[in-house]
Amino acid sequence: MEKNTPAVNNKKYGRHIVQYPPEVSACVGCNACEIVCALVHEGKTGPMLRRIFLERDTVMLFNHVIYTCQHCVDHPCYDACPKKDAAMCLDEEKGIVYINPEFCIGCKRCIKACPFEPKRINFNKSEKKAVKCDLCRDRENGPACVEFCQVRCIGLSDQPLPPPPPAPPLPEGKPNENDSEQTPSA
Amino acid sequence: MEKLYGYVGKIARINLTSGEVSIVPTSNYVPKYLGGRGVCNKIFWDEVGPGVKAFDPENKIIFMTGPTTGTGIPTGGRTVIAGISPQCYPEQYTWSGIGGWFGAELKYAGYDGLIIEGKASDRSYIWINDDEISILPADEIWGLYTYETQLKLEEIHGKDVKSLVIGPAGENLLRMAVVASANETAAGKGGFGAVFGSKNLKAITVRGTGTVQPADVDAVLRLRHKMGKPLYYTNPVKIAQAFEGPGMNFPVEEGVKEIRTCCSHGCNQHCPRLFLDVKSATQKSGRTNQVSKCVGPFAIEWVNDCSWVPAQTFATEQNNNPACLMMSGAVVPPDLTDPAVPELFDVHPGDTYNLWEPDYDRGMVINELCSQYGLNKWDIIVWLMPWLAMGKKEGVLDDLDLGMEIDPSSEEFMKHLLEMIVYRKGYYGNLFAEGMARAIRELGKEKYGDTIYQGRFSKRLNGQRLDIPISFEAAWGYSAHWNGRGYQGSIDITAWLPILLELMSSSRDPQPNTHHHDTIEYMREARKDLYHGLAVPKSAIMNEIKAELKEAVTSCDWQLPDVYWPSAEAELFEAATGVKMSEEEMITAAERLKNLFRAILIRNYGRTREMEVNEVLPLHSYPDADGNVLDQKGFDVLVNNYYKLRGWDIKTGWPTRETYEKLGLKDVADELEAIGKLPD
Numbered sequence: 001m002e003k004n005t006p007a008v009n010n011k012k013y014g015r016h017i018v019q020y021p022p023e024v025s026a027c028v029g030c031n032a033c034e035i036v037c038a039l040v041h042e043g044k045t046g047p048m049l050r051r052i053f054l055e056r057d058t059v060m061l062f063n064h065v066i067y068t069c070q071h072c073v074d075h076p077c078y079d080a081c082p083k084k085d086a087a088m089c090l091d092e093e094k095g096i097v098y099i100n101p102e103f104c105i106g107c108k109r110c111i112k113a114c115p116f117e118p119k120r121i122n123f124n125k126s127e128k129k130a131v132k133c134d135l136c137r138d139r140e141n142g143p144a145c146v147e148f149c150q151v152r153c154i155g156l157s158d159q160p161l162p163p164p165p166p167a168p169p170l171p172e173g174k175p176n177e178n179d180s181e182q183t184p185s186a
Numbered sequence: 187m188e189k190l191y192g193y194v195g196k197i198a199r200i201n202l203t204s205g206e207v208s209i210v211p212t213s214n215y216v217p218k219y220l221g222g223r224g225v226c227n228k229i230f231w232d233e234v235g236p237g238v239k240a241f242d243p244e245n246k247i248i249f250m251t252g253p254t255t256g257t258g259i260p261t262g263g264r265t266v267i268a269g270i271s272p273q274c275y276p277e278q279y280t281w282s283g284i285g286g287w288f289g290a291e292l293k294y295a296g297y298d299g300l301i302i303e304g305k306a307s308d309r310s311y312i313w314i315n316d317d318e319i320s321i322l323p324a325d326e327i328w329g330l331y332t333y334e335t336q337l338k339l340e341e342i343h344g345k346d347v348k349s350l351v352i353g354p355a356g357e358n359l360l361r362m363a364v365v366a367s368a369n370e371t372a373a374g375k376g377g378f379g380a381v382f383g384s385k386n387l388k389a390i391t392v393r394g395t396g397t398v399q400p401a402d403v404d405a406v407l408r409l410r411h412k413m414g415k416p417l418y419y420t421n422p423v424k425i426a427q428a429f430e431g432p433g434m435n436f437p438v439e440e441g442v443k444e445i446r447t448c449c450s451h452g453c454n455q456h457c458p459r460l461f462l463d464v465k466s467a468t469q470k471s472g473r474t475n476q477v478s479k480c481v482g483p484f485a486i487e488w489v490n491d492c493s494w495v496p497a498q499t500f501a502t503e504q505n506n507n508p509a510c511l512m513m514s515g516a517v518v519p520p521d522l523t524d525p526a527v528p529e530l531f532d533v534h535p536g537d538t539y540n541l542w543e544p545d546y547d548r549g550m551v552i553n554e555l556c557s558q559y560g561l562n563k564w565d566i567i568v569w570l571m572p573w574l575a576m577g578k579k580e581g582v583l584d585d586l587d588l589g590m591e592i593d594p595s596s597e598e599f600m601k602h603l604l605e606m607i608v609y610r611k612g613y614y615g616n617l618f619a620e621g622m623a624r625a626i627r628e629l630g631k632e633k634y635g636d637t638i639y640q641g642r643f644s645k646r647l648n649g650q651r652l653d654i655p656i657s658f659e660a661a662w663g664y665s666a667h668w669n670g671r672g673y674q675g676s677i678d679i680t681a682w683l684p685i686l687l688e689l690m691s692s693s694r695d696p697q698p699n700t701h702h703h704d705t706i707e708y709m710r711e712a713r714k715d716l717y718h719g720l721a722v723p724k725s726a727i728m729n730e731i732k733a734e735l736k737e738a739v740t741s742c743d744w745q746l747p748d749v750y751w752p753s754a755e756a757e758l759f760e761a762a763t764g765v766k767m768s769e770e771e772m773i774t775a776a777e778r779l780k781n782l783f784r785a786i787l788i789r790n791y792g793r794t795r796e797m798e799v800n801e802v803l804p805l806h807s808y809p810d811a812d813g814n815v816l817d818q819k820g821f822d823v824l825v826n827n828y829y830k831l832r833g834w835d836i837k838t839g840w841p842t843r844e845t846y847e848k849l850g851l852k853d854v855a856d857e858l859e860a861i862g863k864l865p866d
Contacts, residue, residue: 024420032258038397045257048395061460150448150456165419
């Protein structure tokens, strides 16, 4: 059963959220991606409600890693769902594997079937339902995590890289003493 | 009461002596005391009377989040620790703000705050795993540096836990020991790391799997785009061949590699600099990453003091940028069509001190050691180190045997000295472990504190030499901070005068949560009559109100206040809690918190006008970078006006009954009257 959209033809993974390398933009570990993800989907925040997963580099603060659902073209999570097409669904046009919470029975088979470690499907223990990235398919501005990332270190896999920051108002490496003195201190 | 969003409803009371844990409903305190420091003040007022010392088991560590914490409101990651401070001189109630990720995780575990009391019989740490709170032996982590403590706790309990920890400085009861939550994210002021140590408490570790619900998600998302005007620029690794800092620009042979980083959960800004792959004194690899905020760069170089630009403090509608945006280097270019540009960008270069030449490696190692030992950099980098440099030049340290030749510009000497202090080795190790305020008094303040350094030269006055004492003490046991002399001494009198009032009525250096802000119109108005007009005291009070709200709601000093967005704090509070309060009602709430804080100082520590005025006079009797000294007669008038505007008696400095009662603090007035501490 082919479920690919033209955008993801001949790829193992569908359109998904990617983290850029630090040469493009280093993640600052703020957790905004997780927070806004939970807010737009659930109206709350919390680790069990996120559909994107930030593993913070507690001390060195440089290697923050963001894990996301890859929207696998072979979608093992969908295949494992006993309520497929009601609970775990495919948006064939957009190449999105998503959960309709109304019909999720909380069996966790999708989580077990997820081929990644850490798993990219979360479990809302209060509602006893699986939750996963749906690329904010019904959201006008697209994925909230991308919209609210303050350093644009994540983006959609089929989109171009974000531009570098604009040059500062004054040239770098300036020898002029007064220039550097304008750097404020708190 | 209608459902309160934002809060999660419980405060855990943990008694380390008995091991008992009980739950206090947050609704006992909110919305009246808002959250954060406001709730800390109320708990302390209710539970800790006069006579308790910082290291007594009866002292409490009160940790509070705000209603915005964990909601997605950008600056809600800020939290507060309060209690009797060993760093304050004399010891008194104070607080310290801290960012990081602990507060949000604590709320996910179901707690808005913690009240930690008593003293554990053995070295311990607190482990909070949602509903389960345990006091566990700390044998595996006692003695570790702060970073290694964090990592060990993650190894024991899982990568996803969040911790507040102390380093060896806190364990050894150094009065300037911090409580750290990550690399350079710490409750720096107050010495609460030593209070942890006095209770045999090494750390608090939490895992929370629950949720936090703001009242208005759309408002939260709007605030994320609005607060601090995030620019959404990328953050690539930047490599330069020179180090640039405040007034600093020098080549670094191996290059300077850095990015920007974020310092609290959910923030929408990335103000601090993170220097990558710098020299380390504690890592086996010899390299580490080091966050740098304000004082850090001064361990690298101190030829000139910190400069100041009016636009940092005063704004126009055309040029109005929060500190975070300026610190992040992402600030948009000035709007040069603004007629106030000449005033706003009139750079006040820092005074020349010639304390030490640039050394990138030494500076990074000192910063790292402060972070790893868990030391307050304000006591080390901008007080101890300049004191050593100036004292040596003036020949007053010749009798001090510190085991090596005194040379704060030497990495080896500083490593030796910090180790001696942190582990309380010998007389001088123990002496400086008590913090600079106490060490200098023990040595003899007249010689070791008040000796004039002859090497301060004002760039504002074409190199004129100005007096400054070798000890940068400002008040209450804390070093100078935007006081117009000492570290960050080039700030204008229109700014340092209201800051002086804020310092006077506080119990510590208040600037970390009260960086002064106002409009350019204020600056012009203040200049007309600095001491007799109402511009200065009104500006001080406005900033104090905003500071109370910042640490109650909570939000960050580097984002707010925005003088052109006065309702910001009310909007944050409503988005989080659903409680609609007007700007005026928020001001009343802030006044309530300030007056309760003052009542604590009056009841527990005998605070009076005479006491607080005398406390701040010494430093301000030396000239600022423009040659101004405090006009003491004028200051009397200024204090009168400040007290009158606050509703405080001008003779004693005590709030009147009417002031307490209009703020809903009649019980406080009654208690103070019973002990004779209401004005006649």
